[in-house]
Amino acid sequence: MNQPRRPELQPLKTNDTLTILTGTGLWAVALVVLLVAQPDPEYRWWIWTCVSGICGGLFGIWFVRRRNRRRPPPEEPIEPTTAIL
Secondary structure, three states: OOOOOOOOOOOOOOOHHHHHHHHHHHHHHHHHHHHHHOOOHHHOHHHHHHHHHHHHHHHHHHHHHHHHHHOOOOOOOOOOOOOOO
């Protein structure tokens, strides 16, 4: 028996910049805590983990803003589909 095909799902509209800024801010807070606490030498690699997290976040912000500038605006507003067919 053939069932009717479900409609294609539209992508969710999200605020990627805010998400990346939140994550980068959390890495920055962790870095400050580690710099104040001065961990033992065997755990100092966590400082570099925080630095790389901040650098990754800065790259992500640059990438998302560049992507948004190049993307054409949507022709019609996307409305979420909540009904199950």
